[in-house]
Amino acid sequence: MKRLLRGIIRLVLMISGLLVTFNLPFIFGIGNDTIRISFQTFWQFFEVDVLNLLNLNDPNYFAFFKVLPIAETSQYTMTLLAGSLLVVIFLGMLAAVAVMTSPQKVRNRLKVGINFFEAVPDLLVIFLFQFFTIVLFKATGIRIFQLYGIFGAKPYFIPIVTVSFLPFFLLLQFLIKALTEEERRDYVSYLRAKGISRVRILFIHMFRNIFPLLFVQLRTTVWVILANIYLVEYIFNLNGFTNDLQKIIFHKGDVSSLIVCLLMLALPLLAIEAVGWLMIRQMKGREVGGL
Amino acid sequence: MRKYRKTLIGAAILLVIFLASCLYPIYGPADFHHMDFIEDKDGNILGRPPYPPSLSHIFGTSRNGEDMFLLLLYGAKFTLLIAFSTAVLRVLAGGLFGLFLALWAPFLTSFFKDFFLAFRYIPSILIAIILMAPIVGSFNDVPMFSLIFCQLMILVFLGFPSTVITTVDLTNELLQTSFIQSSFLMGASKLHVVKRQLLPYLRSYGLLLFVQQLLSTLQIIMHLGIFGYFLGGLNRAGIFGWDAPGGPVTPATKTYEWAGLIGQGFKDFTYAPWTVFAPVLGFFLVIAIVNMMKKEIEDNILGLGKWNMKKKSKMISAVSQGKVIVNKFELIQNKKGVKERSL
Numbered sequence: 001m002k003r004l005l006r007g008i009i010r011l012v013l014m015i016s017g018l019l020v021t022f023n024l025p026f027i028f029g030i031g032n033d034t035i036r037i038s039f040q041t042f043w044q045f046f047e048v049d050v051l052n053l054l055n056l057n058d059p060n061y062f063a064f065f066k067v068l069p070i071a072e073t074s075q076y077t078m079t080l081l082a083g084s085l086l087v088v089i090f091l092g093m094l095a096a097v098a099v100m101t102s103p104q105k106v107r108n109r110l111k112v113g114i115n116f117f118e119a120v121p122d123l124l125v126i127f128l129f130q131f132f133t134i135v136l137f138k139a140t141g142i143r144i145f146q147l148y149g150i151f152g153a154k155p156y157f158i159p160i161v162t163v164s165f166l167p168f169f170l171l172l173q174f175l176i177k178a179l180t181e182e183e184r185r186d187y188v189s190y191l192r193a194k195g196i197s198r199v200r201i202l203f204i205h206m207f208r209n210i211f212p213l214l215f216v217q218l219r220t221t222v223w224v225i226l227a228n229i230y231l232v233e234y235i236f237n238l239n240g241f242t243n244d245l246q247k248i249i250f251h252k253g254d255v256s257s258l259i260v261c262l263l264m265l266a267l268p269l270l271a272i273e274a275v276g277w278l279m280i281r282q283m284k285g286r287e288v289g290g291l
Numbered sequence: 292m293r294k295y296r297k298t299l300i301g302a303a304i305l306l307v308i309f310l311a312s313c314l315y316p317i318y319g320p321a322d323f324h325h326m327d328f329i330e331d332k333d334g335n336i337l338g339r340p341p342y343p344p345s346l347s348h349i350f351g352t353s354r355n356g357e358d359m360f361l362l363l364l365y366g367a368k369f370t371l372l373i374a375f376s377t378a379v380l381r382v383l384a385g386g387l388f389g390l391f392l393a394l395w396a397p398f399l400t401s402f403f404k405d406f407f408l409a410f411r412y413i414p415s416i417l418i419a420i421i422l423m424a425p426i427v428g429s430f431n432d433v434p435m436f437s438l439i440f441c442q443l444m445i446l447v448f449l450g451f452p453s454t455v456i457t458t459v460d461l462t463n464e465l466l467q468t469s470f471i472q473s474s475f476l477m478g479a480s481k482l483h484v485v486k487r488q489l490l491p492y493l494r495s496y497g498l499l500l501f502v503q504q505l506l507s508t509l510q511i512i513m514h515l516g517i518f519g520y521f522l523g524g525l526n527r528a529g530i531f532g533w534d535a536p537g538g539p540v541t542p543a544t545k546t547y548e549w550a551g552l553i554g555q556g557f558k559d560f561t562y563a564p565w566t567v568f569a570p571v572l573g574f575f576l577v578i579a580i581v582n583m584m585k586k587e588i589e590d591n592i593l594g595l596g597k598w599n600m601k602k603k604s605k606m607i608s609a610v611s612q613g614k615v616i617v618n619k620f621e622l623i624q625n626k627k628g629v630k631e632r633s634l
Contacts, residue, residue, distance in 0.1 A: 010405045017406035021418065024448065025425040028441045035437045119582035123513055123553070124571050131564055227414040231514060235557075242417075249421055266412035 018259065019049050049255045070244060074264060076154055077229060077241035081268055083156065084164040084225050089218075091168055096175035100202055111176065117169035122228055126235055129162040148237050159236060163228045167221050174217045178210045212283060215276045222268050241265070297587040301580040305371060312368035319365065323357035324348070341563040351565035353556065355543070359569045366547035367573070373522055373548070374512060377443060378505040381450040382497055389458025390489075393466070394481050400459055407452035415449055415507075416514045422449070423520040430525050435545055438524045449511065450504050457500060465492055495592050502585040506578060513574050516550025517557060523548060549573050
């Protein structure tokens with residue numbers, strides 16, 4: 001009973017937090033040439049939203065879903081997300097192995113190079129990719145890569161490359177850091193002393209041991225990819241899910257569709273958190289069992 | 292202070308940029324070297340803005356014919372000042388509230404997290420857009436500084452939950468340490484613990500948090516520019532479309548702040564990429580400097596233990612000298628052995 005009550009309180013808090021956040025700018029009432037701070041307008045908007053949420057029989061409920069092709073666009077966006085995530089993980093692992101097996105001097109230099117990308121703003125990367133695609137098009141006259149999503153086109157290659165560029169370096173940086181720390185552990189020197197090759201230690205022992213850490217980091221990766229997808233879809237004019245979201249926000253759509261859309265956007269993050277939680281629990285269980 | 296050399300140099304560069312930008316009205320041309328159509332003697336039009344980068348205009352000109360470099364110089368003060376004050380306010384507000392939550396109201400922490408759950412799952416740029424839309428979504432005649440104040444509040448609010456939660460986590464971690472536990476046992480008040488024992492730690496962590504928030508603020512300002520939410524509002528005059536005089540106006544920035552420059556040139560990207568690249572590179576420079584500062588502060592915090600260890604090892608060195616010599620001796624012997632074998 002107590003848990004149920006707590007759950008209800010948490011749910012109410014979450015939803016009210018969302019509504020308060022989204023209605024906050026109405027405290028600053030923008031007139032034609034003045035700003036008036038009024039909590040009344042804010043409260044009015046808040047009440048409207050709450051009523052809108054509670055009134056299940058309203059025909060306006062989910063009104064925007066009937067107009068916008070949510071299923072199609074969200075499928076496209078999720079494909080982009082999954083594609084970028086796979087690319088980032090695969091290439092990140094590959095590059096990490098390459099860096100870790102290279103000699104110490106080369107490794108240090110590579111590390112400096114990788115750290116450099118930490119400071120590169122995502123917009124610069126996006127604009128550079130756009131610029132080079134356009135230059136390529138102008139130089140060759142052939143549309144090698146589809147860039148813009150106009151006329152119902154659904155480009156995959158350039159958006160995925162652009163989106164996964166910075167997250168790749170982020171993950172690589174993390175992997176190298178984690179592996180370097182793992183290298184200092186006793187079991188690694190023990191294995192080395194036994195004469196097991198470095199590659200074997202890396203693949204069979206170290207990678208397996210940093211796996212839980214990697215999963216925690218994946219949440220950040222997905223988060224960065226999501227933010228990047230949002231920008232890329234806007235800049236390349238892609239017909240994706242975030243475009244629909246934009247429409248709902250700008251035309252002051254009903255709160256119910258907005259919340260559901262935001263939930264859909266948060267779904268990948270929730271999924272990865274759930275998997276990570278399950279994995280950590282299983283690992284803990286195994287350790288306890290082993291003891 | 293030698294520990295913070297890079298940080299000081301970075302801060303000095305940023306300060307120079309800021310001062311140069313503030314003093315611009317004294318030395319710079321008010322019209323930003325405005326250059327309209329280039330005509331020959333007969334009145335034939337040879338060129339029209341935007342002009343590509345050249346010797347007279349290093350970064351080219353904007354669509355209104357203004358020199359991009361001068362625009363960047365003029366607008367830097369708004370970008371830097373807003374980013375800086377946002378970061379300071381975020382750290383102050385978040386830090387104080389976080390301390391309060393961790394020490395005096397721990398039971399509220401989980402509720403706080405639930406209330407601001409949206410910030411953990413929705414990209415902050417999306418929240419920023421939703422919050423900014425009613426304020427700078429369309430043209431209005433609100434005085435620039437009150438508009439900037441509202442935007443500043445929103446920017447501070449965006450980072451508030453994350454700074455609070457970071458502070459709470461950090462404080463909880465520190466509260467577990469034995470020296471704080473024992474001073475509680477000896478009857479120290481919470482305020483005393485904050486003053487004497489937490490503050491020294493929080494000072495360096497606060498600096499780190501500030502630099503992190505500065506980075507995230509710069510990012511979010513930049514992204515907002517792309518979506519057309521400029522700091523300081525939209526200028527009705529707009530970017531003159533020479534091609535379509537009757538068409539809808541592309542809003543320009545009022546302040547010439549960098550994100551606004553990106554936003555106003557963004558629609559002409561294929562046509563005049565330099566109008567976008569110049570401010571983005573400006574952001575890149577600032578972010579790179581701040582990132583360098585962040586790295587050094589992080590290293591200092593992590594290396595703090597090491598630094599103390601060095602001090603200690605000097606004191607102990609007198610005792611452990613014998614051991615060291617033995618080690619060295621062995622090494623030389625080993626080398627000798629190898630050499631002999633190889634001969």
